[in-house]
Amino acid sequence: MRPRGWRRPAALVLAAALVLGACGGDDGADGPTTTAPATTEEATTTTDEDAPPGALPTGLGDPLYPDLGAPGLDVQHYDVALEVDEELAASGTVTLTVEATEDLVQVPVDARSLAVEAVTLDGEEVDFALEEPELVVRPDAPIAAGTTFDLAVTYVDDPVIAPEADRLGPGWIIAEDGSYSYTLNEPEATRDWLPSLDHPSDKATWRFAITPPPGTIAVANGVPTAQPADGEDGTWVWELDQPMATYLAQVLVGDWELLERPSDDGIRRIDALLADEVGDHDGLIASTDPQLSYLTSVLGPYPFAAYGVAVVDQQIGLAIEQQTRSLFSADAASPGVGVHELGHQWFGDSVTPAAWSDIWLAESFATYCEWLWAEEDGGPTTGEQAEEALAQRDEDGGPPTDDPTVDTLFGFNVYEGGAVVVEALRREMGDEAFFTLLRTWLADNAGTSVTTEDFTALASEVAGRDLDAFFAAWLSAEDLPDALPA
Incomplete structure (x- = not known):
C-alpha cells in the first residue's frame, strides 16, 4: 500500500516518474498455517458482563489493533452473497466456514456499525448480540475444539460517501457522484462492511456472489466463474482459491x-x-x-492465477495491493506506484504479516521491489536509493522499522526507511544468499501469515551464521548506522 501524503527522496520521485504519491500459495479449503500475534492470555478480554463461563477473549491482542480477530477460531472460507441496491448500498449474507481450535462457548466476529438481522450456525438460528465492535454469537451448546462449522450472518451495511480525510480505510465507499462503489479496507475496515475475523493472521479462501443494480457489473478478487449473459443483468461470481487476508478484499460495483x-x-x-x-x-x-x-525472475513464480489493476476516479493519492487486482486512485495510477503494488502480491498478499506490527515484511519489501525495478529500468541503483533514504531517515528520526505505532504504521521508516534495512541485509549476506533468502521465504510461506522472528531466523539459516547483531542494529534500532555495510 502507498498511503495518502507519502513522500520520498527527490531522486526516487524522478526515477518513478511520480510526483503525487500513493500507496503503493497453497491452495485448498483446509486453509493456511497462521501465526497468531498473541496468546489467549495476552489478548483483550470481553467487556460483556453476560459472557458465559469459559468464554475466550473477543480479540487476538494485536499490538496495534487488539480487538481484531478472535482466539480459538480459524476461518477456512468466506462465501459472500451480496445484493447491491440502486444507491450502491450492500446487504446480504456472508457464510464463514470456521474451525474451532479451542473449545468455544461463544463465537465473536468483527462487525462494526453493521445492522445484523439474523445468524445461523450450521443452518440453525442462534442467539447473537451486537457489542461494538463485535458480533457475539452464543450457540446452544459448546463447540468442541476440532469442529468445523458454518456461521451465516445476514446483515445490512451503512456505506461511506467518499473517503474520510483522517481515515486510511473507510471500508465500503460510494463515489461522491453516486455512480460506483469500491472497498478500501486496510488496516481494519473490512469489518465495517463484512462480518469477518478481520485480522491478517487469519486467512481464508473466498467466493463472492454479487448482484449489482441493473446496467452495472460487479468485480471482486480472483477470477470470474459465472456472470450474466452479455446485455443481461444478474449475479457475478468471483472465486479465489488461494488464502487471502480480509483487508485485501476487493468489491467494485458500477459502470x-x-x-x-x-x-x-x-x-x-x-x-x-x-x-x-x-x-x-x-x-x-x-x-x-x-x-x-x-519480478518473477527475481522472486520466483507469481503466486496467483490472475493479476490486474483497477482505477477509481478520485484524487486521493492512494493505491492498495488488493489481492490479484491492485486498486489505484486516478492521481496514483502510474508505473512507479504500480510496481510497488505488484511486489505486494508476493510480499503481503501471498506471504502476509501475522500482526500489524510486522507490516515491514510487506511494505519494506514492496518498496525494495520499486528500487529493484527503478535500477532495472535505467534509473538509480538500489544502493543510490538506499543512501538517500538513509540520510532522510537520519534527519527525520522515528521508531524502529519493526516497531511502528498506529500513527507511523504507514510512515517513512516502514517504507523507504525499511527498504534501507533490506538493502543493508543484501550487502551483509551477499547477492547470492540474499536472493536465495527471498525466494525461499516466499516459496516456503506462500498462503500463510508470518512474523518478523520467522524471517530473521530464516535469514540466519540461509546466511549460515547468526544475524541477530545485524537485525538489532538495523531493523530494531531507532538510530541506524551512519553507512550501509560495505
Missing part, C-alpha cells in the same frame, strides 16, 4: 469495464476501469507485463 488481455505466461490479466476512462490508464496497464516478468 465498470473488464479488460482481459492474452498472456503467454498462464497468468490471466483482468483489469477493471470505469467505462468512461478506458484508455486513460494505458501506461499503468502496459507496465504490468514487463514488471511481472522481471
Whole structure:
C-alpha cells in the first residue's frame, strides 16, 4: 500500500516518474498455517458482563489493533452473497466456514456499525448480540475444539460517501457522484462492511456472489466463474482459491469495464476501469507485463492465477495491493506506484504479516521491489536509493522499522526507511544468499501469515551464521548506522 501524503527522496520521485504519491500459495479449503500475534492470555478480554463461563477473549491482542480477530477460531472460507441496491448500498449474507481450535462457548466476529438481522450456525438460528465492535454469537451448546462449522450472518451495511480525510480505510465507499462503489479496507475496515475475523493472521479462501443494480457489473478478487449473459443483468461470481487476508478484499460495483488481455505466461490479466476512462490508464496497464516478468525472475513464480489493476476516479493519492487486482486512485495510477503494488502480491498478499506490527515484511519489501525495478529500468541503483533514504531517515528520526505505532504504521521508516534495512541485509549476506533468502521465504510461506522472528531466523539459516547483531542494529534500532555495510 502507498498511503495518502507519502513522500520520498527527490531522486526516487524522478526515477518513478511520480510526483503525487500513493500507496503503493497453497491452495485448498483446509486453509493456511497462521501465526497468531498473541496468546489467549495476552489478548483483550470481553467487556460483556453476560459472557458465559469459559468464554475466550473477543480479540487476538494485536499490538496495534487488539480487538481484531478472535482466539480459538480459524476461518477456512468466506462465501459472500451480496445484493447491491440502486444507491450502491450492500446487504446480504456472508457464510464463514470456521474451525474451532479451542473449545468455544461463544463465537465473536468483527462487525462494526453493521445492522445484523439474523445468524445461523450450521443452518440453525442462534442467539447473537451486537457489542461494538463485535458480533457475539452464543450457540446452544459448546463447540468442541476440532469442529468445523458454518456461521451465516445476514446483515445490512451503512456505506461511506467518499473517503474520510483522517481515515486510511473507510471500508465500503460510494463515489461522491453516486455512480460506483469500491472497498478500501486496510488496516481494519473490512469489518465495517463484512462480518469477518478481520485480522491478517487469519486467512481464508473466498467466493463472492454479487448482484449489482441493473446496467452495472460487479468485480471482486480472483477470477470470474459465472456472470450474466452479455446485455443481461444478474449475479457475478468471483472465486479465489488461494488464502487471502480480509483487508485485501476487493468489491467494485458500477459502470465498470473488464479488460482481459492474452498472456503467454498462464497468468490471466483482468483489469477493471470505469467505462468512461478506458484508455486513460494505458501506461499503468502496459507496465504490468514487463514488471511481472522481471519480478518473477527475481522472486520466483507469481503466486496467483490472475493479476490486474483497477482505477477509481478520485484524487486521493492512494493505491492498495488488493489481492490479484491492485486498486489505484486516478492521481496514483502510474508505473512507479504500480510496481510497488505488484511486489505486494508476493510480499503481503501471498506471504502476509501475522500482526500489524510486522507490516515491514510487506511494505519494506514492496518498496525494495520499486528500487529493484527503478535500477532495472535505467534509473538509480538500489544502493543510490538506499543512501538517500538513509540520510532522510537520519534527519527525520522515528521508531524502529519493526516497531511502528498506529500513527507511523504507514510512515517513512516502514517504507523507504525499511527498504534501507533490506538493502543493508543484501550487502551483509551477499547477492547470492540474499536472493536465495527471498525466494525461499516466499516459496516456503506462500498462503500463510508470518512474523518478523520467522524471517530473521530464516535469514540466519540461509546466511549460515547468526544475524541477530545485524537485525538489532538495523531493523530494531531507532538510530541506524551512519553507512550501509560495505
